[in-house]
Amino acid sequence: MPSMVSNPFSSRHTRPGSIAPLDATGSPINLDVLLDRLHGFGGTAAIVGPHGSGKSTLLTHLAAALERQGGRVPRIRLHSRADVPAVWMAIRRASPGDTVCIDSWECTGRLVGGLLRMVARVTGRHLLVTSHGRAGFPELVKCTTNPALLRSIVGCLPDHELWLGTLVHTADIDRSFANHGGNLRESLYELYDRFEAAVSQIQGVGGCRSYRPCRSCGRRPQNS
Amino acid sequence: MTVSADRGPSKPKIEVQFDRPHRQHEPREQLAVRYRIEGCDGERIRAIEHSVLWYTEGKGEEDLGVHFFQRVTDRAMMPPMTTASAFSTPLPQSPLSYEGVIVKVRWCVRVRLFFEDSRDFVSEHVFDVGHIPPARMPSART
Numbered sequence: 001m002p003s004m005v006s007n008p009f010s011s012r013h014t015r016p017g018s019i020a021p022l023d024a025t026g027s028p029i030n031l032d033v034l035l036d037r038l039h040g041f042g043g044t045a046a047i048v049g050p051h052g053s054g055k056s057t058l059l060t061h062l063a064a065a066l067e068r069q070g071g072r073v074p075r076i077r078l079h080s081r082a083d084v085p086a087v088w089m090a091i092r093r094a095s096p097g098d099t100v101c102i103d104s105w106e107c108t109g110r111l112v113g114g115l116l117r118m119v120a121r122v123t124g125r126h127l128l129v130t131s132h133g134r135a136g137f138p139e140l141v142k143c144t145t146n147p148a149l150l151r152s153i154v155g156c157l158p159d160h161e162l163w164l165g166t167l168v169h170t171a172d173i174d175r176s177f178a179n180h181g182g183n184l185r186e187s188l189y190e191l192y193d194r195f196e197a198a199v200s201q202i203q204g205v206g207g208c209r210s211y212r213p214c215r216s217c218g219r220r221p222q223n224s
Numbered sequence: 225m226t227v228s229a230d231r232g233p234s235k236p237k238i239e240v241q242f243d244r245p246h247r248q249h250e251p252r253e254q255l256a257v258r259y260r261i262e263g264c265d266g267e268r269i270r271a272i273e274h275s276v277l278w279y280t281e282g283k284g285e286e287d288l289g290v291h292f293f294q295r296v297t298d299r300a301m302m303p304p305m306t307t308a309s310a311f312s313t314p315l316p317q318s319p320l321s322y323e324g325v326i327v328k329v330r331w332c333v334r335v336r337l338f339f340e341d342s343r344d345f346v347s348e349h350v351f352d353v354g355h356i357p358p359a360r361m362p363s364a365r366t
Contacts, residue, residue: 007282007328010282
């Protein structure tokens with residue numbers, strides 16, 4: 001068997017869309033309820049919350065749900081103000097009634113953002129955005145975090161029954177949450193490192209790099 | 225490592241057998257894979273996709289390259305007519321499998337089932353290409 005073992009905290013498993021959207025209590029979010037609320041706002045609204053609070057994850061799932069309803073849903077992720085022309089182009093290319101999903105709306109700035117919002121409204125395009133504040137949009141949902149939510153997310157990661165409690169402990173999860181002020185993304189990155197360190201320790205002791213019971217030596221991972 | 229994801233009630237299982245012991249392959253050599261599909265419970269399959277691909281894994285942006293892709297739509301090659309099948313492809317010279325701390329490069333065989341009701345099921349099976357030793361953390365935290 002390959003010596004490699006997947007790190008459950010890698011982007012592959014934690015990127016927006018890989019994890020089901022959970023509310024602050026760790027329960028799955030009912031997307032249909034949110035879509036009804038979005039339609040009630042006329043199709044334009046903002047998902048609001050601080051860095052790493054699950055806004056992009058929720059946006060990804062809502063965009064997919066809108067597509068399943070038969071809509072065309074262009075998606076853009078802004079990294080800086082230099083990406084703003086892409087928003088303008090997406091609004092122009094969209095048809096009336098389409099929903100353009102924009103992650104990190106705050107990158108547009110207040111003035112340009114207001115202009116884009118007005119253009120979308122006048123031309124009949126809907127905007128579903130993520131932002132740190134309402135930025136003039138109706139608030140669809142406000143994302144918040146807590147340690148229990150991070151624990152719930154970790155409990156959804158692949159093979160968690162094999163490494164949770166042995167390589168990564170609840171205390172590690174709570175510590176990473178505190179270290180990053182509730183930023184889930186940064187917390188998961190820290191847990192990625194924690195996992196690598198724990199697996200390296202197994203490798204150093206037994207030469208076997210797996211959190212599964214090893215097929216060749218039968219060894220199980222020990223508490224680290 | 226096997227990653228499976230499905231979006232439906234049935235729980236198919238895909239057993240993959242590699243032609244090299246320990247799933248250890250050399251660059252440029254022929255990769256031959258046989259697989260068996262179980263647990264479809266009579267559900268009709270519309271297509272099966274075979275792919276051999278590499279991807280990076282880490283904390284940041286990911287990369288991916290599809291080396292081999294084949295879509296099978298012949299019903300004679302699918303359950304319930306046939307539950308076992310095979311495919312092969314020559315492997316390239318690079319990238320080689322790499323187990324780094326910050327980033328990893330993995331190769332995998334992916335078999336994807338598309339059911340008539342538009343659900344799909346994906347099964348991935350990792351294998352190694354080359355012999356790059358794994359990186360070690362400078363000092364493992366406890």
